[in-house]
Amino acid sequence: VTRFKGLGEMDPEQLRETTMHRDTRRLVQLTIDARDKTDQMMDMLLAKKRSKDRRDWLESKGNLAEV
Incomplete structure (x- = not known):
């Protein structure tokens, strides 16, 4: 599995x-x-x-994620 943060991280063929x-x-x-x-x-x-808000949210809601 590959993850790209944005289109600029892909090489031309992948894009x-x-x-x-x-x-x-x-x-x-x-x-x-x-x-x-x-x-x-x-x-x-x-x-x-x-x-900080993101961390607090992940600590309180992270267990709800379905992976």
């Missing part, structure tokens, strides 16, 4: 196969109902200045 090739790419449109709540959650998960 072509996963993102550009019509037969192998998968596009999913998302619709967000609770926009404010979603914005707050994304900020907490991604903002560099909110690492």
Whole structure:
């Protein structure tokens, strides 16, 4: 299993196969109902200045993840 943080980490062949090739790419449109709540959650998960909030959230909710 390989994980990329962003498209810039892929080499051109991987990018072509996963993102550009019509037969192998998968596009999913998302619709967000609770926009404010979603914005707050994304900020907490991604903002560099909110690492303490992220840690607290992971410690309290991490056991709910299904892997």
